[in-house]
Amino acid sequence: MTEATISAPKPRFLTLETTLILIGIVLLILAPFHFYPVFLMKVLCFALFACAFNLLLGYAGILSFGHAAFFGGAAYFTAHSVKEWGFSPELGILTGVAGAAILGLVIGFLAIRRQGIYSTMITLAMAQMFAFFCLQASFTHGEDGIQGVPRGHLFGFIDLEQPLNMYFFVLAVFLAGMFIIWRIINSPFGMILKSVRENENRAISLGYSVARYKLAAFVMSAALTGLAGGLKAIVFQFATLTDVSWQMSGEVVLMTLLGGIGTLVGPIFGAALISTLENYLATSEFPVTVVTGIIFMVCVLVFRRGIIGELYASRLGKKLESKSES
Numbered sequence: 001m002t003e004a005t006i007s008a009p010k011p012r013f014l015t016l017e018t019t020l021i022l023i024g025i026v027l028l029i030l031a032p033f034h035f036y037p038v039f040l041m042k043v044l045c046f047a048l049f050a051c052a053f054n055l056l057l058g059y060a061g062i063l064s065f066g067h068a069a070f071f072g073g074a075a076y077f078t079a080h081s082v083k084e085w086g087f088s089p090e091l092g093i094l095t096g097v098a099g100a101a102i103l104g105l106v107i108g109f110l111a112i113r114r115q116g117i118y119s120t121m122i123t124l125a126m127a128q129m130f131a132f133f134c135l136q137a138s139f140t141h142g143e144d145g146i147q148g149v150p151r152g153h154l155f156g157f158i159d160l161e162q163p164l165n166m167y168f169f170v171l172a173v174f175l176a177g178m179f180i181i182w183r184i185i186n187s188p189f190g191m192i193l194k195s196v197r198e199n200e201n202r203a204i205s206l207g208y209s210v211a212r213y214k215l216a217a218f219v220m221s222a223a224l225t226g227l228a229g230g231l232k233a234i235v236f237q238f239a240t241l242t243d244v245s246w247q248m249s250g251e252v253v254l255m256t257l258l259g260g261i262g263t264l265v266g267p268i269f270g271a272a273l274i275s276t277l278e279n280y281l282a283t284s285e286f287p288v289t290v291v292t293g294i295i296f297m298v299c300v301l302v303f304r305r306g307i308i309g310e311l312y313a314s315r316l317g318k319k320l321e322s323k324s325e326s
Contacts, residue, residue: 066127072244096230104222260306
């Protein structure tokens, strides 16, 4: 046995983030028996939306103000294909994912040709153009949206009209989406994305085609956002202009910043926090936007890395990390 073998560090089987994920999965399995399933499904849809956005911002360093186009576009594509063409729910969601990926290819191709604020403004402008298209197109039914979308039967025999069946289907899709994101960011492709985010010129000097990696990340993020949007259309059985509005793009940015950019758990926490505030303050006289604005200002001033990001960087987080590794 060589000295190198003896001194090799022990593999890290369980990190703090992995522990949080495992606890979260257990809680999500038990949650529908104690909380309103439709609310939980809304949280899961927006959590997947935020994680898909974080894949682009947190790991590729590209800020997009146009992700509502992928989210709402997939919702429209899914709703139309299921209601008008008679697609099954799983095929309708895949149609939404494909449509969002194509939109991501077009918008991403234009956006990555510029950097910084110019790239961000291109995504916003293209998303607003798509929102105007949705307002004028006949298949979207304008301001009325597509309503009465049937949930149907998953794989032909699982009745999604049953709340628990629908919830566990949403949970399965959410976990599948999260696994895809985890696999991307922990692959060699993800390592290259991080290097592009940290120092793009250095990545170019090493021979990487930065534009191709950026475009690939954009399309992947758009497709996963489309997965969330298509799922949302099936859950709530409608697709409206709200899904493609610029406010939706701003909301997902807020969710990601609150939770923590560049973390796997952060956007999920941010989405859960914002969705909970919207749900429980909807009937109060105090505006929800004021509350979220105050929370955002506090996070900017106190939690610069986001709530989960600050937890990881804190003494408590480091102590929990060391305990989970031991």
